[in-house]
Amino acid sequence: MAESMNDVKHRIASTKSTRQITEAMQMVSTVKLNRIQAHTVNYNQYVSKVKSVIAHLAQSDLLEDNKPSSQDSKNAKKKTAYIVISSDRGMVGSYNSNVIRGTNEFIEKHTPNTDDYMILAIGGSGADFYKKRGANVAYENRTVSDVPTYTEVQGIVKTITSMYNDGIYTDLYICYNHFINRISSDFRAEKLLPMDKDSIQSSMDEKDSGQAGSDVKVKNLIEDYDIEPSAKAVLGVVIPQYAESLMYGAILDAKTAEHASSSTAMKSATDNADDLISSLELKYNRARQAAITTEITEITGGQEALNQ
The missing domain is CATH 1.10.287 (Helix Hairpins)
Known part of the structure; x- marks a missing residue:
């Protein structure tokens, strides 16, 4: 008819x-994208220095002595945790589906047995997805702001690292969408814990590739040097900062990709x-x-x- x-x-x-409505949402997402990109520029200057210190520690094999006692037992069952960064809202295009699909493929490749892994969800979309499918969601956070501050991430890092120190899991990966430009992003899965020379080098290769002025090159660093007051004291300060910087950087990166995806979808x-x-x-x-x-x-x- x-x-x-x-x-x-x-x-x-x-x-x-x-x-x-969609035009207004596009304008809001664009403003958020511009704000977080300006915020990221300042962060990169800080994290570059932290990476330089960690690269020295990795090259000198000091990190090998930093495993928590709960992780030293050869009989301990290996349990992998995956931090999944998604959005708390919809109308972000294919952002959430891309990160969830990429995470599922990565999990299927590395830990196909559901009893061997757990999900640490940052963002409601990822938490809801895995809960509905009966996955072990051991932690979730739905309070990360659109332009997250370093203070916000510190609380998340302390909770997640304390779970590692308590032996709740033995390996930690972070899964998120990496911002490439305003119309595209790429899924990434990076190992955070335990920290060793290979995982740190891999992380630096991924994050520093294509960045002008990057001066973090592990293979050219001096391996032996004196530490004051002690190696343990230095590790106790630097390792948490490095974990925070990696996680904060991933959240900033993911949020940047989220705002770009939302802006593109609304346009x-x-x-x-x-x-x-x-x-x-x-x-x-x-x-x-x-x-x-x-x-x-x-x-x-x-x-x-x-x-x-």
Whole structure:
């Protein structure tokens, strides 16, 4: 059944209202994206220095003496934890589906047995997804802001690292979407714990590739040097800072990708609304023209009938 003119007119008004919403959401996401990108520039200067110190420690094999006692037992069952960073809201395009799909593929490859891993969810979408599927969600956080501060992440890091120190899990990976540009992102899964030379080098290779001015090169560093007051004291300060920097950087990166995805999705929705409005207006004008033509024909026919 053909739509009436009133139906088409109502659809035009409804689509215009939706367009106003999507356009406003696009503007908000763009503002958030610009803010977090400016925030990330300042963070990169700090984390570069932390990486340099950790690279020295890794090259000198000091990190090998930093395993918690709960992890030293050869008989301890290996348990892997995956930090999954997702959004707390929808309307972010394929952002959540990409990170969840990438995480599932990574888990299937490394720990196919569901009893051997747990999920540490940062973001409601990931937490809800894995809870519905019966996964072991050992930790979740839904309070990370759109432009997260370092203080926010410190609380998350302390909770997650204390779980590691208590032997709740033996290996830790962080899974998130890496921001490439405003229209694309790439899934990443990086090992955080335990820290060893290979995992740190791998992390630096991934994060520093393509970054101009990066001066962290483990293989060219001096292996032996004196430490004051002691290696243990230095590790006690630097290791938590490195863990915080990696996690904070991943959250910043993921949030940047989230805002970019949201902005792109809302722009696409706005463009689709424009196309639909144009199509409906054309349909409405044609229907109105046909109605006018019909009225003129009826009037002309009636006039001719009177003249006969």
